[in-house]
Amino acid sequence: MKPTTAPRTYRVKSFGCQMNVYDGERMAEMLGARGIVPAAEGEDADLVVLNTCHIREKAAEKVYSDIGRLTKGKTQDKAPIIAVAGCVAQAEGEEIMARAPAVSMVVGPQAYHRLPEMLDKAVAGERSTDTDMPAIAKFAALPERRRTNPASFLTVQEGCDKFCTYCVVPYTRGAEISRPYSDLVTEARKLVEAGAKEITLLGQNVSAWSGENDRGHKVGLAGLIRDLAQVDGLARIRYTTSHPADMDEEIIAAHGEVEKLMPFLHLPVQAGNDRVLKAMNRSHTVESYLRLLERFREARPDLALSGDFIVGFPGETEAEFEDTLKLVDEVRYAQAFSFKYSPRPGTPAASMDGQVAAEVMKDRLARLQDRLNRDQHAFNTASVGKTCEVLVERKGKLPGQWLGKSPWLQSVFFEGEDIAIGDLVQATLADAGPNSLRGEPVSAHERRYENA
Numbered sequence: 100m101k102p103t104t105a106p107r108t109y110r111v112k113s114f115g116c117q118m119n120v121y122d123g124e125r126m127a128e129m130l131g132a133r134g135i136v137p138a139a140e141g142e143d144a145d146l147v148v149l150n151t152c153h154i155r156e157k158a159a160e161k162v163y164s165d166i167g168r169l170t171k172g173k174t175q176d177k178a179p180i181i182a183v184a185g186c187v188a189q190a191e192g193e194e195i196m197a198r199a200p201a202v203s204m205v206v207g208p209q210a211y212h213r214l215p216e217m218l219d220k221a222v223a224g225e226r227s228t229d230t231d232m233p234a235i236a237k238f239a240a241l242p243e244r245r246r247t248n249p250a251s252f253l254t255v256q257e258g259c260d261k262f263c264t265y266c267v268v269p270y271t272r273g274a275e276i277s278r279p280y281s282d283l284v285t286e287a288r289k290l291v292e293a294g295a296k297e298i299t300l301l302g303q304n305v306s307a308w309s310g311e312n313d314r315g316h317k318v319g320l321a322g323l324i325r326d327l328a329q330v331d332g333l334a335r336i337r338y339t340t341s342h343p344a345d346m347d348e349e350i351i352a353a354h355g356e357v358e359k360l361m362p363f364l365h366l367p368v369q370a371g372n373d374r375v376l377k378a379m380n381r382s383h384t385v386e387s388y389l390r391l392l393e394r395f396r397e398a399r400p401d402l403a404l405s406g407d408f409i410v411g412f413p414g415e416t417e418a419e420f421e422d423t424l425k426l427v428d429e430v431r432y433a434q435a436f437s438f439k440y441s442p443r444p445g446t447p448a449a450s451m452d453g454q455v456a457a458e459v460m461k462d463r464l465a466r467l468q469d470r471l472n473r474d475q476h477a478f479n480t481a482s483v484g485k486t487c488e489v490l491v492e493r494k495g496k497l498p499g500q501w502l503g504k505s506p507w508l509q510s511v512f513f514e515g516e517d518i519a520i521g522d523l524v525q526a527t528l529a530d531a532g533p534n535s536l537r538g539e540p541v542s543a544h545e546r547r548y549e550n551a
């Protein structure tokens with residue numbers, strides 16, 4: 100590769116999960132600290148970071164087609180400097196380097212703090228790969244948080260030791276590590292100073308977070324949440340994603356007691372049949388999952404539930420799939436994510452017998468999603484008439500329209516004056532659609548009346 104001029108503008112394109120969004124923001128901050136600015140909307144960037152996801156099919160193909168689009172018809176001095184980051188970089192870094200000469204940097208999710216050094220090399224004409232997995236070193240090397248959204252993310256835990264047989268995460272993100280308590284409290288404070296009103300604590304297996312608090316006591320996720328609730332100016336706390344096996348009494352109690360902890364729980368179940376769950380190595384049964392939900396609902400009766408589902412896991416029969424539909428009918432999720440099983444190279448399920456045909460998976464997914472959509476709409480409809488706080492995240496499409504989130508993570512749009520992004524607006528939920536609700540702000544007069 101020839102040496103090139105240092106980039107003036109960048110674009111970070113994040114795919115996949117919220118942790119990638121968080122990583123993307125942190126990479127952007129590092130580039131910003133170097134004086135590189137975000138490329139304007141519609142303008143080509145001098146440096147493009149493709150922050151990739153490997154969780155399901157076609158991830159690598161998507162990366163190659165993006166690279167093709169970025170370099171099409173361009174000589175090296177006209178094409179952007181390209182970095183491939185994220186989980187595809189971790190899993191397929193060598194192949195990418197061999198197959199895509201236009202890529203200057205391949206950097207894994209645990210190594211992206213080295214992006215600035217790698218960029219220097221790229222400018223000097225040297226390609227580099229870094230897919231090391233040093234425990235936690237990354238966070239210490241990142242610059243301070245200065246800029247954020249009203250609803251922002253904070254990675255507290257990374258990696259996963261659960262080894263569900265379909266999942267690539269334990270291989271791409273590595274073993275479970277918890278970031279230290281004091282770093283998290285500091286980062287949360289910085290986020291709030293920078294304008295965050297809501298923080299979502301992120302981890303591939305966030306319920307496994309553990310640390311030592313400033314009084315020298317061992318604490319789990321619930322303890323961390325209780326302490327973060329003391330941060331002035333922080334109004335809302337959420338966390339994702341949890342594994343049923345790591346949910347303890349303390350986190351259940353926190354949902355009943357910590358006002359700032361929002362009434363929302365994303366607790367993936369994946370399937371509604373015990374044989375399938377066992378083959379997935381999920382370490383919970385349908386019954387134990389349902390009992391757990393019952394305890395959460397006792398602690399917080401208005402809790403909105405969310406889940407993840409996989410249809411067509413190898414060997415899944417029609418009757419076993421129908422057990423998933425039964426589970427959905429029983430739980431009545433407020434929202435959910437559902438996927439066709441996708442064999443991930445190197446995972447145990449990829450070589451299991453009984454791979455399910457594509458048409459069968461398609462049919463099962465459609466049937467499952469019908470029910471999940473029905474329940475989401477029903478949940479929204481049942482919220483009509485409630486008055487709640489909406490955290491304003493952005494302007495809506497129409498003039499004077501704003502968009503925000505309810506405590507139950509529903510999208511709420513409303514019209515109002517004297518409103519700014521980041522406000523917490525009291526609104527009555529007036530109309531429900533399948534994906535959003537219309538709210539009516541409670542006027543200052545009515546608010547005074549209510550408080551009298």
Ligand code: 5AD
Binds near residue numbers: 265409438442443
């Ligand atoms: N195929 C389909 N879905 C998957 N997920 C994880 N791995 C796979 C796979 N191989 C889904 C799970 C998980 C979510 C993040 O992605 O439902 O909870």
Ligand code: SF4
Binds near residue numbers: 261263269
């Ligand atoms: Fe993947 Fe299972 Fe770990 Fe979730 S708990 S990241 S599905 S291995």
